[in-house]
Amino acid sequence: MEGSVRATYVVETALPLERAAEVLAGEQSTGTFVRVARETDDLRARFAAQVESVAELPPGGAAALPGTVGDGPMRRARLTLRFPLDNFGPSLPNLLAAVAGNLFELKEFAALKLVDLDLPAPFGSRYGGPRFGVAGTRALMGRPEGAMIGTIVKPSIGLSPPDLASLVTELAEAGVDFIKDDELQGNGPSAPLAERVRAVMPVLERHADRTGVKPMYAFNITDDIDRLEANHDLVVAAGGTCVMVVIPNVGLAGLEYLSRRTQVPIHGHRAGFGAISRSAQVGIGFRAWQQLARLAGADHLHTNGISNKFYESDAEVLDSIAAVRAPLLDLVPTVPVLSSGQWAGLAHATYASVGTADLLVLAGGGIHGHPDGSAAGVASMRAAWDSALRGETVTDALSASPDFRRAVERFGPPR
């Protein structure tokens, strides 16, 4: 099969950099630096990974990963390896064994993080990617343009079905485009998915009958693989228009399994991704990982938003949003999901950096915590985003929207 995969890493090592790159390429392809029987020149020529580039970087300053060997100063580099596609074919699980497998445990590396991937066309042919993406999501939620404004059920867990129904009634009336379960709300005995669907969907159907618009509700259907399809069917049978999975917890392979069966957009949550992403020294960066999640079918993908409560800087968040929006093979575009600490006052700054409203902006406190209630919270966000889209300044938006002005009283100055 023609083609190759490029994988880019940031590494630190006491080895000479070219030598470290060769160790990595060898370990992850023909498998050993000691030539064994039957390892012919022809075999190496066909299957060995090649070092494509090595660019030294300034020292990172962090302590070496546990177990690192080597004397002398550590050097840091960005290096790109090229793997023959023939080694694994366009299979995401088998790709990972090569580009993100045993290498993280190699003691020659004081740091080793997979930061980017460049995948050839056969991956796009084998994996369909998102079935709905931006356009499909907009059509289902009745929001043809402007930012898609959403919120999260709070408290995260423990609401009784009547309380959940009453909260959803309030949010639908407030005019949100989108509501989601918290990722902590799975399918436990205290609030089974079936009960939540029975509580929520009649509210949304009645709202749709009245207004012509059915807000999209992302039911968290995360569960064992054998339950995903039944969970999905339960949502769809009740008129639901979105299902959510926590991608690390069903696995990229579980997401892909669901995407081959889904009749509605898949909201891809990333809870747990921090386990592989937060360390600067080891794991997989978002630019690499988001490609896998999109190929595996995420219609919506969490990126965080600026000024969020998690560890990422605004620059990292904006890079994540840009990554999700960058074309990938021939896939339809995935919707970046901005969440955590979002409110009306971030709209202009976000739009100035991102340049699109093809975003799902989720606000918890920014909606529920508005001084005049959640309807005013939604109105403030809508006003701010629409203003930003018209090319106005924040000052223009504040002059025009009393709801935005009241939001500022509570949440402080806009960005």
Place this chain on the structure above:
Amino acid sequence: MEGSVRATYVVETALPLERAAEVLAGEQSTGTFVRVARETDDLRARFAAQVESVAELPPGGAAALPGTVGDGPMRRARLTLRFPLDNFGPSLPNLLAAVAGNLFELKEFAALKLVDLDLPAPFGSRYGGPRFGVAGTRALMGRPEGAMIGTIVKPSIGLSPPDLASLVTELAEAGVDFIKDDELQGNGPSAPLAERVRAVMPVLERHADRTGVKPMYAFNITDDIDRLEANHDLVVAAGGTCVMVVIPNVGLAGLEYLSRRTQVPIHGHRAGFGAISRSAQVGIGFRAWQQLARLAGADHLHTNGISNKFYESDAEVLDSIAAVRAPLLDLVPTVPVLSSGQWAGLAHATYASVGTADLLVLAGGGIHGHPDGSAAGVASMRAAWDSALRGETVTDALSASPDFRRAVERFGPPR
């Protein structure tokens, strides 16, 4: 549903430790420290995670994770939270959202690693764990007692079917109990699983006809979820007695899906686990993760061996082996798989620490690289392990076994 899950973390933070523990418990259960509408006292009492213990540890000395906030010195602690089982039920994917979800991204933590879990009985009822385990594996490979000695196909990738058949012939005649595909050998166009099965199984069947014993071959069937069952069936239809998956790449959920269908033991490879385990500051430690892998059905689970080429110290490896051998709910025992740098000279030291031969010991160089060939390599390992099991010293074993003495000439002094 009665019961609770205990999750133990090692954390670093600039917050007062009790306060940090409360932040973690709140974030991962009722979801926010700002009380929201409908968050009643009763709801909190039923669903909030509780801080069970906080034990301060000496400082770790590593730099804080990126994005950490807080002034003042960082303090380090081992803390245990207790989560009501009602929050998620006995569902591995939904458990993970609580114990290993967004928490890794919290900027209040300079380090946060999940190091242990204590799961209640309903997890054992819902998940069957290994279908074969130690006893089933021994029965299938015809090795009722003593260490199970195995090896790995090398070169990892690129062998033609005739070359693979010839290598397997040599290894079977050498007397190995077990042979496995490399994790890099998936189902790519250059060596499709079906071709490997066609090359390998006739050799093993003929060997079994002659000797009465069929060495176990772990075919790597890692692939998309929808292909796992067909891949498995292909192996079993040809008389194969083991399938291998790279657990991180099919996901714990994918492993569980396979375990409900498998007719042969599942060899659980851990390539890629380093992405979540190698950092001391973030991720999931082996003691916690191996419980999930066993529940999800791993009959064999890689632990590394002592004196290995990866980053883990002998103490860490021995702790991993002990963890896999510790009873877990009512599951049948999983076989620890010792690999990387293994040879005859490690048998006595390993047995002295581990106290069992219910192990699968994989040697590449330690078998293929023996000066008198792979049959002598296998004989040296068998002699050393049998000697250790009889309570003899290394010196006794060397006196009795010329193959072991020859191995020492090549690999240096035994441990």
